[in-house]
Amino acid sequence: MLVVFGLTTGEFVVAGILPDVAGGLGVSVPAAGLLVTAYAAGMIVGGPVVTVLTARSSRRTLVVGLVGVAVAANAWSAVAPNYASLLAGRFVAGLVVATFFAVGITTAVGMAPEGGQARAVARLTVGMNLGMVLGTPLGTLVGHAVGWRASFGAVAVLVLVALPLVARAVPGGGSALDGVSAVAGLRAFADRGVLAAIAMTVLGNVGVVMVFSFIAPLMTDVAGFSSGAVPVLLLVYGAGAVLGNFAGAWLADRALMPSVAGLLAVLAGVLGAGWFAGGSRVAAGVLVFVLGALAFAVIPGLQTRVVSSARTAPMLAVAVNASGFQVAAAFAGWLGGRVIDAGGGARGLYPVAAALTAAGLLLAVGVLVNDRRSSGRAPVVEAEALEQV
Template identity: 65%
Template structure:
């Protein structure tokens, strides 16, 4: 892997670990800060809101900046957010720190992909994007369980300190190896934003948001689901997160292959399978062996739907690909923001922790309905649409 691409991939690895590791240490944070589990779930919402706000706003406002100073600045902001999370004296400060950490992530993903592609030969651009995106898979399969181990052994603050250290090392590599590049050619800000007014773009982003909210709700509370519902010990959680991450890697490749073959039919089929799997978890989630197997399956399906959703957005917004990538990332975080709040509401309602699986299945079915609408819409002749 070329060193500039490796540097960007390590940043993505750090960012992804910082985003997902909260799922492994949520009960520890809640206990230490003397807040309820639903309140701790709002830390997921705060990070997601940062990405939702930052995705389109930061991307548009920084579109004319040279890429390397922009990338360095974005990494520095996230580094500050993770350091702030590590030293936060109370729950409100931690909420703000998580928001700051998420504020620049969507823009970084978009600019990192554009930067990596610009350095790659024409016949290796797709594989270069995959190398940068590998950081996301590694953040889940390695970063999240390792961060959870650190949190359990040394305290949750040590987890965020480790993430900050990782991002700091990646920043040094970016400064050393990523070459200076001019800003991407772009039109007026209003012209860039017009892409968001397109019906196809709105529907594609809506599919990302609605299609992911169910499984993200489940993942946000995966630790208490595994310990309190399935009966696993706390020490088994990092291993099960590793299992989930292994499924995510498989799902990433599977979803890309299926999307190349038949984009919307495969997305509809994957969403149907995901809804069925979450419903099955609700039925047998108290049995450890099925719960372990289904954790892997959820990882596969949760990440198999992402390449197709990304492809749908890029196809709909071809004139502004950087903004499209950032806004689609924000669309995913709309799901995450809602998920952190919704899971808490489900627990507080008296339905019980286990019912999060059923709620996730129903929400995924709503995403399937959106995919079905788009599939039918694609089949309508242009003069009837």
């Protein structure tokens, strides 16, 4: 959780110090914005590539190595002499994130007691919540007070502090892919269940990520808040996210796919309600909290579904899933801009986000129905397997 907190802070803190970075390196603000793109590109590429290349490493060796690279890349970002070297540092920092997240989740799920897998995922992913709502503003304050380089240096120190804790907690022995070759692991993606689980993550999140990406204009232009209220509203979103993270895990441990489908249905409804109620300050304030709660309530269940679907190579599947989430986030930012430019204004994001989430809901319902049909055939399949043995 501490490492995830540090890595998430490192990802989002750039947004708060962009003008400082641009001024310090003598580049434009749009050019400095490419530092965010470089980090995301590293995550997208690193998810499948780094995981496959490190398939034969033991879990503990892999985790220590990934954390070590993250420390080095953030430390380099703090001392990078020019723009090109900083851009390279952010790309390398992003390369290890998806694989670390994957090995962290699969290790947590493997160590958790039966019926507690989703809660184990929630304890790890709460680091994302805290990184967004606590680490990012703190890192921004450090950057403004001491200089933008100090923000990256603080992330490096934080992750370095977590390194011995991670090395002690992660079990040693066994390969990262649990003895499965990289080629065999890739075959897991021929399974429609694995592809459906990853697609649910993308479709289930892209709508609410689009709304979050444009939360500032939604709150100022549509709801009528002042720009000074946006940081407070982000804290409200984060408070909902922390609560929803653990509530969603509790639901997923009791009924995985019914809870995922139910949460996506409520999320689609709330996003649709934003079109009607988003112009009221009171309603918008409540909406921000509820959206934060629902957006993160669905994550433990979706991640647990990916792990349980890809039994032959769960870590690789989670890494690809994390990369898929970054692709969804990039698409959400692009689509949101097109919606606003098309004349719908920021308010038009709500119905589009609701429709995208409804598509994720339809997929979840299909998976749920298929699960129930398959469970009825389980005794026959088991008998056939025993006969083959």
